Amino acid sequence: MDITTFTSKRSLVSGSVILIIFIVLITVPLYAPGYAAILLSSILMYVILTISWVMFSGPTGYMSLAPAAFFGVGIYASAIIGGKLPFPIVVGIGGLASFCLALLVGALTLRLRGIYFAIFTFGLVMLMAHSLLFWELHVTGTRGRFVIVMGYNTIYYYLLGISMLLLLTSYLIRRSKYGLALQSIGQEEDAAAHTGVNVTMLKVTIFAISAFFMGAAGAVMATKWTYIDPFIAFNPFYSFMPVVMAIFGGMGQLYGPIIGAAILTYLEEFLITKFAEVYMLIFGTILVIAILYLHDGLVGLIQKWRRRIWGERYANT
Amino acid sequence: MRILEGEGVSKYFGGLAAVSNVDFHVDHGEIAGLIGPNGAGKTTLFNLISAALVPKPGAIKFKGENITGLKPHQICRKGVARTFQSVKTFANMSVLDNVVLGSFFGMSTGMSSADAVTEATGLLEFMGLSALRATPAKDLTLANQKRLEVARALATKPELLLLDELMAGLNPTEVAQATELVTRIRHKGITIFMIEHVMEAIMSVCDRIIVLHHGEKIAEGTPQQIATSRKVVEVYLGE
Numbered sequence: 033m034d035i036t037t038f039t040s041k042r043s044l045v046s047g048s049v050i051l052i053i054f055i056v057l058i059t060v061p062l063y064a065p066g067y068a069a070i071l072l073s074s075i076l077m078y079v080i081l082t083i084s085w086v087m088f089s090g091p092t093g094y095m096s097l098a099p100a101a102f103f104g105v106g107i108y109a110s111a112i113i114g115g116k117l118p119f120p121i122v123v124g125i126g127g128l129a130s131f132c133l134a135l136l137v138g139a140l141t142l143r144l145r146g147i148y149f150a151i152f153t154f155g156l157v158m159l160m161a162h163s164l165l166f167w168e169l170h171v172t173g174t175r176g177r178f179v180i181v182m183g184y185n186t187i188y189y190y191l192l193g194i195s196m197l198l199l200l201t202s203y204l205i206r207r208s209k210y211g212l213a214l215q216s217i218g219q220e221e222d223a224a225a226h227t228g229v230n231v232t233m234l235k236v237t238i239f240a241i242s243a244f245f246m247g248a249a250g251a252v253m254a255t256k257w258t259y260i261d262p263f264i265a266f267n268p269f270y271s272f273m274p275v276v277m278a279i280f281g282g283m284g285q286l287y288g289p290i291i292g293a294a295i296l297t298y299l300e301e302f303l304i305t306k307f308a309e310v311y312m313l314i315f316g317t318i319l320v321i322a323i324l325y326l327h328d329g330l331v332g333l334i335q336k337w338r339r340r341i342w343g344e345r346y347a348n349t
Numbered sequence: 350m351r352i353l354e355g356e357g358v359s360k361y362f363g364g365l366a367a368v369s370n371v372d373f374h375v376d377h378g379e380i381a382g383l384i385g386p387n388g389a390g391k392t393t394l395f396n397l398i399s400a401a402l403v404p405k406p407g408a409i410k411f412k413g414e415n416i417t418g419l420k421p422h423q424i425c426r427k428g429v430a431r432t433f434q435s436v437k438t439f440a441n442m443s444v445l446d447n448v449v450l451g452s453f454f455g456m457s458t459g460m461s462s463a464d465a466v467t468e469a470t471g472l473l474e475f476m477g478l479s480a481l482r483a484t485p486a487k488d489l490t491l492a493n494q495k496r497l498e499v500a501r502a503l504a505t506k507p508e509l510l511l512l513d514e515l516m517a518g519l520n521p522t523e524v525a526q527a528t529e530l531v532t533r534i535r536h537k538g539i540t541i542f543m544i545e546h547v548m549e550a551i552m553s554v555c556d557r558i559i560v561l562h563h564g565e566k567i568a569e570g571t572p573q574q575i576a577t578s579r580k581v582v583e584v585y586l587g588e
Contacts, residue, residue: 209450209453209454209462209465212442212446212449212450212453213450213453213454215439215441215442215446216439216442216450219438219439219440219441219442220437220438220439220440222401222421222433222437223433223437223438223439223501224439224450225420225421225422225425226399226401226421226422226424226425226430226431227422227425227430227450227451227454227455227501227502227504227505228422228425228426228451228453228454228455228456228505229422229450229454230420230422231422232420
């Protein structure tokens, strides 16, 4: 009884916290300076990439380095069809294109395990960039493309909408039997299959759903950059950052990757403006320290503190 | 009535025949044993039945239906569950979650989470693991991990249960408990096909025993027949 009242009280508290944060985020552009929406857009972009990455790679342990590929497909979809169709449809097509690419790639490669999968997904980013460059140079005769620009508030609201949809999807998957099945795949894939889990189908589906959100985010972000080329769109940096942010924030809880993405994005912006010459040096040092000393990320640290404050009572629940 | 039947089942690894042209069957409701020296192909045969491997050539039938070439999860949903020689529990998941997964993805689909938890709780009680329900599987003793594997397999509601060396590595008390457990599972109406090295256990519990040697079936019969078969004694003790 004690524990149930405790958890329901806690879910009420966390529910209202989420509601307040949501209201603040919606109303930000009304009272804060324009820079707030721009900074929050950067944060939301990384939140989307990180949560999507964690959705698949977190429980299964399949280290995907493909986020940049799916993000880039969204960017290019936006560059090619942007302005010809209403913007929401452009964003949807960006997501769907990534979804389809992930279905194809997933069906071909999710039998690869461990390091081979990681290398392949990274290769995919390179392959996309170079084949697109070849296509643009030899077929369309361009090097890069201009993208129809959107206002920073529009970008912000689209990213906010995608984030909310993503968080809801991610939360529902985590709570469903498929969340449990994804975990079992990460622990002992063969046993999962012999327990009745259609492992291939599940992996490919979740991989594709996570790619949808990355693609949609790419389609929105393209409108911020005005000019893109294959190497701007398919930048491997967007593959590594979600991994780093997820590890930094901690993958045990859904809010871990959000915190990780928010702090590291802010840190990046802050360091670039204040210490432009040594920003990568400081950023790298902080990451190395975090990974050496925070095994479960910031979430692990928070839980350790909370346990110390609450006492050992709930340590084992 | 035959619940499981294999015709000319073979599996080659490169040029080596791990299982070679084996005909076998398991009758409905019995406890069948599979024995043989190390490397005889016992686990390979289990892998072929549960579709971790595909026989080539050969065919396997379950309840008269050809199940050769199906995927492992499809075999499980047909009603064949298994445990592993080297335990494969979901190490970081709780004992309860390990079993709940079986309830969710086994024979019965569309089960609500409340029902799955109730069912899994019942199975943990049956296996004597109730007190450990919240413990991560990796923290269990070997004997308990093996019990957990059985509970997870039972959660999928099998008609046929394949037990791969359930008793290996257990002490005499645990072996006695495991033997008793096997009979209790049979009383639930589940057919059992088990690989075992602990001879006294398999002799006391099995209705029929199949002996493999170098991938070939060399004998088949009641425990008495097997114990007195010259061929089997030769294989185990040398000529």
